[in-house]
Amino acid sequence: MQTHPLLHKIRKFLSYRLFTNLMFILLGLIVFGILYGNVKPKPLDISLYEEAPSTIRAPKTLEDKEATEKKKEDAAAQIEKVYSAKEGAVDNAVTLVSSLIDSVLDVKGEFKEVSPEEEAANPKNSQINKQIEELKKRLPDRNDNLVTKSLTDKILESLLSASDTELERVESIVTTQLQVIMQDKVKEEELKEARVNLEQRIKNFTFSGTLSDAAVALGNVAIEPTEYYDEEKTEQLKKQAVKEVQPVKVIDGEVIVEEGDLVTPAIYDTLNDFGMVEEDFSLKPIIGLILFIVVIISSLYYFFYTLEVKEEQKQNYLILTSIVFVISLLIMKITGLLKQLEINDIAFLFPAAFTGMILRILLNERIAMMMVFIIAACASIVFNEEFSGSIDIQVAIYTLFSGVAGIMTLISRNQRTNVLRAGIYVAFVNILIIAFLVLLSDVSYTSTEYIYYLVFALVSGIGSSILTIGFLPFFETGFGILSSMRLVELSSPNQPLLKKLLTEAPGTYHHSVMVANLAESACEAIGANGLLARVGCYYHDVGKSKRPHFFIENQMNIENPHDRMTPETSRTIIIDHATDGADMLRKHKLPKEIIDIAEQHHGTTLLKYFYYKAKEQGKDVSEEEYRYPGPKPQTKETAIINIADSVEAAVRSKTSPTQEEIRNLVAAIVKDRLNDGQFNECDLSLKELEKVKKSLCETLNGIYHPRIEYPELKDKGEE
Incomplete structure (x- = not known):
């Protein structure tokens, strides 16, 4: 590759490193200038409670956070409390009643052994009081003090005054009714109802004196929930339900408001989420574009820094790549202006394979492939429907595959007819990619729209080869590039x-x-x-x-x-x-x-x-x-x-x-x-x-x- 005389004169005044750095800075500024119009915020002229001047579609897929949060709350609320079985609850209740009756019998037995003289010396009331005190000492010690609170002195006196036969009957009736009620699963919040039910059942039996109240008291003391609320498992199920909630999204291309419809607060909030109605100037899209350009320039800088060619040839490669890059962006912008004709998906008309094809012929496959990825990323911004912060992934995929197809199908670079043949292959790939994108969206299209897509794919592929052939002589002459086609001609x-x-x-x-x-x-x-x-x-x-x-x-x-x-x-x-x-x-x-x-x-x-x-x-x-x-x-x-x-x-x-x-x-x-x-x-x-x-x-x-x-x-x- 020869150095252009003008470039050679410039290099006399600048060092190679300074010249290269200036080239990267200049390229970054040019790219920024071309893409700025596609990221600059453009708020819609629309107000709340007014009719929409036109049909507005979502420029990108965006999550409706408020609707998603409400959906999560509803999902969590639908989860019922989880209860876990309390192992041995029935046996514990029966055992407690039996233990209390046994304690009463034991105390009664001990006081029967008192001598007649002692019994005569102590009045009956004094004897009962001692038995009650002794029995209280033997009552089970529980954290809730339910036994001592529920079994009053009157209840204990009634039990101590009953005969052994009556006590055994009380034990049998209470334990039997406890088993009947507790086998139906008693939850914590159902415990009060279960005690009422138990009391009714026990009172259906006839007892002497106050033993009926004592039996009820024993049942109330012994009964307990057979299932307890498992807070940990309940929370786990709620978290799982919330996790499974799919975000509520406004899909790319979905109609937000139809022309003539009233702009409700919900619609206005959605438009605001997309940044379509913001009146204040935002620097975020500009900063994002700057970062995007920094990534592009850094990638190019690293690529050319590691390129194993002479410094002068490396700079010629950089200048040539930059010119092709800028030309591609300008063609992209011109194609984007055709959106004013109100033709859907005009981006598919862009000759996406041109960049890769011409760089493969003039330079090599590595540079061509790298620039195809960069051009695809830029296309997603240029064809973003002019809404700040949005990118068009479909256009990026189309541009990427079309560019790669141009490089891969250009097997022989020795004749210009091979470039035309490669353009036809690219057109075929374009048709397949567009078909993939159209069918994947599951949207109904008219026959006219399908014809448009077919024409766009053909024009894009063949147009890429025509542009490649058209620009080749200028680059070969201007940079003294000895391409394979030129060699074959020679x-x-x-x-x-x-x-x-x-x-x-x-x-x-x-x-x-x-x-x-x-x-x-x-x-x-x-x-x-x-x-x-x-x-x-x-x-x-x-x-x-x-x-x-x-x-x-x-x-x-x-x-x-x-x-x-x-x-x-x-x-x-x-x-x-x-x-x-x-x-x-x-x-x-x-x-x-x-x-x-x-x-x-x-x-x-x-x-x-x-x-x-x-x-x-x-x-x-x-x-x-x-x-x-x-x-x-x-x-x-x-x-x-x-x-x-x-x-x-x-x-x-x-x-x-x-x-x-x-x-x-x-x-x-x-x-x-x-x-x-x-x-x-x-x-x-x-x-x-x-x-x-x-x-x-x-x-x-x-x-x-x-x-x-x-x-x-x-x-x-x-x-």
């Missing part, structure tokens, strides 16, 4: 210089084609640009067309003119073919990469034949006088052409070379170049050199393989 035999070489130096032309075959295969073996190597080989010896007969491949049945010339003159003629070729290529305005190959394909190698010829003639000469001026190969492609050029000439001089001879020749030439330091200025590794040697040998073996010698045919008349 490889045509109808190119003036190749036609001149073919007609005036056919031997050189044939040699160039053979070298091109060798170099292309070797470059592809190590991942270098095989097409550039091939086309570069076609032009690398074009300087020989100036004096074709001074080169052996063009000397057919004529005397070698070098036999009658001094070594110095021959040296000058041979060496000049590299500089002459570079001058001719510059005159015809061929790309710099091709000129560099013509100038560097011999590096600074020594013209050994004429050097030693001069030495044999006794002349005092130095090696520097018989070396090509260079420079040495600067790229892998040029270095491989350097090897392939010498290898082809050396093998061609052999008569029916064997595989062993070819292998030895290739190894010797590579070793000679290494020892001579010809590859010191390019990044060709020794590992790659081994692959290059293997590829050259395979290609040469295919060209110079042994052939069957056919028997000479005799004329039938001679038989």
